[in-house]
Amino acid sequence: MPARNTDSPAPRKRADAERNKQALLEAAAAAFVDAGVNAPVRDIAARAGVGLGTIYRHFPARADLIVAVYRHQVQACAEAAPALLATSPTPHDALTAWVDLFVDFLITKHGLAEAMHSDAAAFEPLHAYFLEHLIPAVTLLLDAAVTAGEITPIDPLTLLRGIGNLCIGADPRYDPRPLTTILIKGLRT
Amino acid sequence: MPARNTDSPAPRKRADAERNKQALLEAAAAAFVDAGVNAPVRDIAARAGVGLGTIYRHFPARADLIVAVYRHQVQACAEAAPALLATSPTPHDALTAWVDLFVDFLITKHGLAEAMHSDAAAFEPLHAYFLEHLIPAVTLLLDAAVTAGEITPIDPLTLLRGIGNLCIGADPRYDPRPLTTILIKGLRT
C-alpha cells in the first residue's frame, strides 16, 4: 500500500479539467443571477464555453452544480448562528437576526427555495446538504431561546422548512419578510 | 326561436364534445389524485380515451383544466368564510377554522400549491381564479378579527400567499398545519 497518509488520495486532475470546472462554477453563478437556479444547463455550458458532456462530468446532476455554487454561502449562514447568539442581547434576537440572514440568502437566489422542495430525486443532494449544515444552526438558536423561556419548542426541521417555503415565489415584488417575521412572532411564549 | 333572450348565445355544442369534456374532467380529477396536479397531459388524455388535440380544444392550457377540476371546491372554500364567521364564538376562531379548511383543501391536491406559484404564464389563470374567489373570503375574516381587536392588520393577499406557500411540499409525511397554526398565532395582538 502506498505511503499516502491522511491527505489527498487525489489522482491529480488534469489542468484543463480543473480550469473547466472553475469556468463552469463561475458561469453557473452568473447564470443563476441572471435567470435563477433553473437556468438551462445548455446556457451554463455555453457561458463557460464548454460542451454538455463536460458539465455532467464535473457535476453529475444539476443539483450538484447548485450545491457547489452555494456551498460557501450556506456554510457562512450556518456559522453565523453561534456568532449571533454570542453577540445578541437575547436568544430570540439572535434567532430573528439569523432568520433575516437566511431569508436574505434565499430571496436573492431566485428559484432556490422552489428547487429545495422539488420532488425530483436529482435535488435530493441539495436538500440533504442544506439540512446537514443548517439544522445544527437552528437547533442551537432554538434551544437557547427555549431555555431562556422566550419561545415554545419547535422541531428545527419544521421551522427551517417553513421559512424556506415562505421564501418561494418567482415574483421579485413579493417580499416574504413580513411573513417570516409573523412566523417567528408566533413562536413566542 | 326558443325564448332564450339574454343568456347563453351558446352555439349549442355537439353531443360528443360535451361527453368528451366530462370524460376529461373525470379523468383529470382521477389523475390528479394518483399523480398530483402535474400528471402528464398525455396520461389524462389516455385515461379519458381521448386524443391530445381534444384536451387542448376544451382546455387551452393545463391551468384551465386544473381550474375546471377544482372550481367547485374553491368556491365552497370561499363560501365557508361568512358561514364560519356567523357560527364561531370569535372572529379569530373563524379565521383559524377557515385556514384549517383551506389547508385541508391544499394538502390533498399534491402539487397544487406549487403550481400556484409557478412563474409560467400558463398558470396565471389558475392564480387569478384563486385570488378572485379567496381574497374576499380572507378579507372578510381579517376585517372582523381586526375590528374585534384580536389581531394586527395584514394584507389578505400576503396571508393567503403565506398559507399557500407553507402548504408546498411533495412529501406526504410533511404536515404544514403546525406552521400555519404558528403563523395565525403570530397575528394576535
Add this chain to the structure above:
DNA sequence: GACGATACGGAACAGCGTTCCGCTTGTCAG
C-alpha cells in the same frame, strides 16, 4: 342520404435534463 360545420387524433415542434460515445488533448515514460 348527403353536406357542411364541428370536433377529433396524433404526428410534430420546442425546450428541458441527462446519457453516450467517437474524438481530442494533456501528461509522462522513454
Add this chain to the structure above:
DNA sequence: CTGACAAGCGGAACGCTGTTCCGTATCGTC
C-alpha cells in the same frame, strides 16, 4: 523530443415535458 495512452471533451441523441397544427372522422341538419 516523441510517442502512446488515459483522461477529458463536445454535441448528437434519448426520453420526457407542454403545446400546436392539420388532415380526417363524426355529428347534426336539411
